Amino acid sequence: GAVVSQHPSWVICKSGTSVKIECRSLDFQATTMFWYRQFPKQSLMLMATSNEGSKATYEQGVEKDKFLINHASLTLSTLTVTSAHPEDSSFYICSARDGRTNTGELFFGEGSRLTVL
Amino acid sequence: AQSVTQPDIHITVSEGASLELRCNYSYGATPYLFWYVQSPGQGLQLLLKYFSGDTLVQGIKGFEAEFKRSQSSFNLRKPSVHWSDAAEYFCAVAPGSGNTGKLIFGQGTTLQVKP
Numbered sequence: 169g170a171v172v173s174q175h176p177s178w179v180i181c182k183s184g185t186s187v188k189i190e191c192r193s194l195d196f197q198a199t200t201m202f203w204y205r206q207f208p209k210q211s212l213m214l215m216a217t218s219n220e221g222s223k224a225t226y227e228q229g230v231e232k233d234k235f236l237i238n239h240a241s242l243t244l245s246t247l248t249v250t251s252a253h254p255e256d257s258s259f260y261i262c263s264a265r266d267g268r269t270n271t272g273e274l275f276f277g278e279g280s281r282l283t284v285l
Numbered sequence: 286a287q288s289v290t291q292p293d294i295h296i297t298v299s300e301g302a303s304l305e306l307r308c309n310y311s312y313g314a315t316p317y318l319f320w321y322v323q324s325p326g327q328g329l330q331l332l333l334k335y336f337s338g339d340t341l342v343q344g345i346k347g348f349e350a351e352f353k354r355s356q357s358s359f360n361l362r363k364p365s366v367h368w369s370d371a372a373e374y375f376c377a378v379a380p381g382s383g384n385t386g387k388l389i390f391g392q393g394t395t396l397q398v399k400p
Contacts, residue, residue: 211390261328276329
């Protein structure tokens with residue numbers, strides 16, 4: 169199946185700093201990628217839909233100025249957590265749909281664990 | 286609004302025993318249904334999916350699931366559980382045509398396997 173990779177796998181930062189997480193589709197082009205957030209022992213919640221070449225679409229309640237999404241190429245989307253605070257600590261997972269299949273199946277990255285001190 | 290419910294938050298089974306994880310969905314039309322597995326600190330791996338056709342679908346690692354429209358259910362089963370199956374399991378539905386890629390996840394079921 170298609171491969172999606174995230175980097176970094178884990179990151180620790182100080183409160184007030186910004187952190188960038190990358191999501192790459194390694195063997196296919198993804199015009200659309202999705203960013204999810206997962207709190208400990210909880211399910212995944214969709215944060216935003218990243219569209220190549222256009223603005224991301226954010227879900228209700230997600231601050232677009234807080235979570236900046238850039239989808240500059242067909243294989244890369246980035247999520248930047250700006251002015252991070254401890255409450256932003258979470259597991260962030262990206263996913264992408266392989267447009268060749270058009271089945272709605274998503275392929276997920278390994279996730280990135282953010283800890284804000 | 287579409288929703289997915291996994292009634293069991295935590296399940297413990299003995300190695301070699303059979304397993305059934307429950308999933309119920311709320312959706313007006315026939316949805317696209319998925320089961321994912323997540324090991325600690327890892328991303329999600331697709332176990333199986335249902336789009337149409339045969340209501341009993343086979344997946345990887347010996348898992349299967351049955352779509353029952355009358356019960357709005359898509360329960361995951363495995364005849365004999367292995368210790369390596371211990372993980373978090375998520376049922377998900379893709380609304381609309383299924384091509385949006387926006388999955389709605391259930392709360393997850395944690396599977397513990399006793400030796």
